[in-house]
Amino acid sequence: MFRDETYQARELPAETQNPEPMPDVPQPAPAPQKKSAGRDLTAAIGVGVGLGVVIIASLFIVKAVFVGVIAVAVVVGLWELTSRLQERKGIKAPLVPLAVGGAAMVVAGYVRGAEGAWVAMALTALAALVWRMTEPPENYLKDVTAGLFAAFYVPFLATFVAMMLTADDGPWRVLTFLLLTVVSDTGAYAVGWRFGKHKLAPRISPGKTREGLLGAVLFAMVAGALCMQFLIDGGRWWQGLLLGLAVAASATLGDLGESMIKRDLGIKDMGTLLPGHGGIMDRLDSLLPTAPVVWLLMVIFVGSA
Structure with missing residues (x-):
């Protein structure tokens, strides 16, 4: 049925019709959100240390x-x-x-x-x-x-x-390769997490920043200079600077390459074998493309023997 046009709404009390404005109540400021690493760091560190022990022991024994x-x-x-x-x-x-x-x-x-x-x-x-x-x-x-x-x-x-x-100093070459790749990843993470504002490749890996890339380059170059000077037979510090720069570039490209694969597949990690890290492929992403780069530069700088 249609309502009668002469229907009058029930009259409300005056205080309801014209409520007095409520005094402004100060609202508590929202608590600042802390940046999160997005992974179980305790498990990641434990697994990383365990893998490091296995690698170092087998490498030098x-x-x-x-x-x-x-x-x-x-x-x-x-x-x-x-x-x-x-x-x-x-x-x-x-x-x-x-x-x-x-x-x-x-x-x-x-x-x-x-x-x-x-x-x-x-x-x-x-x-x-x-x-x-x-x-x-x-x-x-x-x-x-x-x-x-x-x-x-x-x-x-x-x-x-x-x-x-x-090579005669092969274990030290491999250790240098591993150290520089890890240091590059660590520098990118630490600097990017603290200072990162400008995205490096947002369509591929939104977490990576230009500041993080700069951190990777600086950390890897310093580590490269130290490793080439003190670990590699016949190595020089300036060669380590070039080596560190190349490692930072190849490790970043390798990480972006696997991120591209995982985005195409619609997954976050390649596996779950390593708690806090994902799968083996999630740890090899930076190492694999860096290996031929380090091998070649080592051959150029100090030879293959």
Whole structure:
């Protein structure tokens, strides 16, 4: 039914019709929010220390044991990468030939140098192509392309760490490589967390800032100068400055590269194997592209022997 137009609203009390304005009550200021690292730092530090002990012990006790550590990291990294590709994109990169060939690639690089690494890479690629032929031809090109990418990205780049180890001062070269990469990441995090205001690549990794990149460069250059002067036979401090600059650039690009992959896959981490860190691939992102850079500059500066 329609209301009668002559209907009058019930008259309210005067104090309700014209309420007196309430006095302004001061509101408490919002508590400042602290910046958060976004991860369990206690677990991350504990895992990092544990990994460091394993790496240092194997590196300076028996070189072959450290080669085994690299091979294990490569196999686990390949498993994480291929698993995420299949889960998120339906891409079935052939894991078995990649894992076997990847481990062989690391050993070949240690035993036969760059020539052995290239031969092992070629055989791994061939094995991946043949292995995938045992399944239906649908998506064959997509699967083997992903397999070739995985073979290059993980084991082939890791092979340069094994090749660094073959020099007389190989353990110190590898330690320098690890220290500079870690210092670069730490400098980027510390400076970016405290002073970061200008985004470096917001579409790829919103957390990275230009200030953080500057911190990575400064920290890595200082560490590089110290390492080349005191750890590497025949090394000079100025070579360490160049080495640190190159490491900061390659480590940052490597981190951005994996961030690009994870954004495409729609995931935060490649795995959950390492509490506070994610997966093995989340720790290798800066190391993998940095390995050939450090190997090459070491050869140029002090030779390969």
